[in-house]
Amino acid sequence: MTQPSGVEHPRTLVIIPTYNEIQTLPTAVRRVRENAPWVDVLIADDSSPDGTGAVADQLAGQDAQVRVMHRAGKEGLGKAYVAGFAWALDRGYELVVEMDADGSHRAVDLPALLSRAEQADRPDLVIGSRWTPGGRVENWPRSREAISRTGNTYVRLALGMPVGDATAGFRVFRADTLRAIALDEVESAGYCFQVDMTWRVHSAGLRVVEVPIVFVERTEGESKMSGNIVREALWRTTVWGAKHRARQVGRLAARAGGAISDGVTGLRGRVASARENRPDGGRSPEQ
Numbered sequence: 403m404t405q406p407s408g409v410e411h412p413r414t415l416v417i418i419p420t421y422n423e424i425q426t427l428p429t430a431v432r433r434v435r436e437n438a439p440w441v442d443v444l445i446a447d448d449s450s451p452d453g454t455g456a457v458a459d460q461l462a463g464q465d466a467q468v469r470v471m472h473r474a475g476k477e478g479l480g481k482a483y484v485a486g487f488a489w490a491l492d493r494g495y496e497l498v499v500e501m502d503a504d505g506s507h508r509a510v511d512l513p514a515l516l517s518r519a520e521q522a523d524r525p526d527l528v529i530g531s532r533w534t535p536g537g538r539v540e541n542w543p544r545s546r547e548a549i550s551r552t553g554n555t556y557v558r559l560a561l562g563m564p565v566g567d568a569t570a571g572f573r574v575f576r577a578d579t580l581r582a583i584a585l586d587e588v589e590s591a592g593y594c595f596q597v598d599m600t601w602r603v604h605s606a607g608l609r610v611v612e613v614p615i616v617f618v619e620r621t622e623g624e625s626k627m628s629g630n631i632v633r634e635a636l637w638r639t640t641v642w643g644a645k646h647r648a649r650q651v652g653r654l655a656a657r658a659g660g661a662i663s664d665g666v667t668g669l670r671g672r673v674a675s676a677r678e679n680r681p682d683g684g685r686s687p688e689q
């Protein structure tokens with residue numbers, strides 16, 4: 403899409419999942435449209451009891467580049483994103499962005515993420531990272547920072563995936579990346595969804611890059627973070643890690659088995675040719 407400035411951008415959709423974000427959504431949408439006027443916005447609302455869906459409809463009524471997906475009930479942000487991805491792929495978007503409604507993801511960082519995704523080396527996934535040099539969090543209690551840092555260290559160790567912030571929810575997928583992974587098999591509901599998606603992209607042999615962002619603690623509305631969400635992330639990551647390590651051990655065992663049998667075959671061959679080279683052709687027993 404060509405901008406008045408003459409710059410060409412790929413067709414881009416920013417998906418904002420919402421559950422009870424009536425206070426924060428209007429500002430979030432306005433800031434996205436101000437900072438990246440070429441992008442379209444899809445609000446995926448899970449029938450928020452606080453009336454966020456009606457506010458989303460008002461925003462869409464004022465701006466043709468804002469659309470709303472009304473979903474039947476609260477199913478977790480993972481399901482809302484998967485539905486939003488299908489919507490984006492059906493409509494031919496080339497870049498698809500995930501972004502929270504609560505102000506934690508700053509729209510001023512969006513152009514940097516998009517421009518990284520648009521670079522000639524075409525990364526498959528660009529993550530707005532808190533835990534890469536230059537990235538940071540603002541106003542987070544120590545306990546939240548500890549959960550995020552420890553969680554990411556655990557993910558790196560369990561999965562052997564070289565990503566600093568695999569739980570981050572401000573990211574840009576290439577549409578081809580979403581097509582390459584089995585979206586219908588994604589079951590993660592909470593923020594483990596982000597690890598799940600990162601792991602699928604990495605396991606498919608696709609390239610993940612990180613761009614530093616400043617993540618700001620929400621000042622309005624309520625967090626949906628819960629003990630269950632952390633537990634889901636922990637057990638799912640552990641299961642993926644165990645399967646990954648079992649596959650690695652399986653491959654190693656197969657390679658070792660192959661090497662041993664090659665060695666035995668080679669040894670047999672050498673013994674046979676040594677026998678043949680003896681003056682009696684190997685007919686009498688060796689001394």
Ligand SMILES: Nc1nc2c(ncn2[C@@H]2O[C@H](COP(=O)(O)OP(=O)(O)OP(=O)(O)O)[C@@H](O)[C@H]2O)c(=O)[nH]1
Nearest residue numbers: 419420421446448477478479482502503625626627
């Ligand atoms: N559609 C939909 N959106 C959700 C659901 N749960 C959370 N969200 C949205 O997902 C985004 C992230 O949720 P937050 O509550 O901010 O969770 P968080 O960012 O992990 O937690 P905090 O850092 O404490 O804010 C927000 O825009 C939420 O409104 C859900 O079940 N359905």
Ligand SMILES: [Mg+2]
Nearest residue numbers: 502504506620
């Ligand atoms: Mg949040």
